[in-house]
Amino acid sequence: MxxxxxxxxxxxxxxxxxxxxxxxxxxxxxxxxxxxxxxxxxxxxxxxxxxxxxxxxxxxxxxMVPHDGLAARIDDAVGFYEDELERFAELRAIHGPTVPDGTAGPRLARLLRDLNTAEQPTWAWPLPGGEDQWRRIAGEVTVGRNWVHAY
CATH class of the missing domain: 3.90.1530 (Conserved hypothetical protein from pyrococcus furiosus pfu- 392566-001, ParB domain)
Known part of the structure; x- marks a missing residue:
């Protein structure tokens, strides 16, 4: 700076x-x-x-999440919801109407919303040709420019 x-x-x-x-x-x-x-x-x-x-x-x-990755995440969210519905049905069978309906709903909504809105990691790929290729490209960009600044 x-x-x-x-x-x-x-x-x-x-x-x-x-x-x-x-x-x-x-x-x-x-x-x-x-x-x-x-x-x-x-x-x-x-x-x-x-x-x-x-x-x-x-x-x-x-x-965008690759289509196959997105499908797997959707399946996970739906699987969670189905498991929760089953769990609540079992609790209702034991405890009766004191167990509320739809408790899994807000969590499912968050899971589905996060499929598209959650922070995703930035991507990086190795440069074909490795360090030698990087140095060649960097040399082309910097030819004739003084990149050294004294502050």
Whole structure:
């Protein structure tokens, strides 16, 4: 993160004082168990220098569960519900009408809702060609650019 004397930070500090600082764009990466700043590295530095909490904007990526995986999860939820109905029928046979109906309903609703809305881990795949391929690609991207900054 740039220091408080950086020219970008100084410009953003003026925006902080005016209450016009744009939000910092974050991305949640489950494999690292943290958020990464995608855009706006100078903005949190400016906000910190002005003793103001920066506004944050989290990029929320939704991915679809592969169809076969989704079917298995639906089967699990329905299986849970059927087991609960059977369990409650047995309890009612023993204890009579004091056992309430539909106790499994809210849990089933949560299970079904979570099939599409629960936080999913971010995906990553190994790069074909491994480290050598990564270094070749990174070399192509950085040719002619000075990526080293002194802060």
């Amino acid at each position: 740039p220091g408080p004397g950086d020219s970008r930070v100084k410009a953003y500090r003026k925006q902080v004082r005016k209450g016009m600082l744009p939000p910092v764009l974050l991305w949640r990466v489950s494999g690292l168990d943290c958020h990464l700043i995608l855009d706006g590295h100078a903005r949190p530095a400016a906000a910190i220098a002005e003793s103001v909490e920066p506004s944050l904007l989290q990029l929320q990526l939704h991915r």
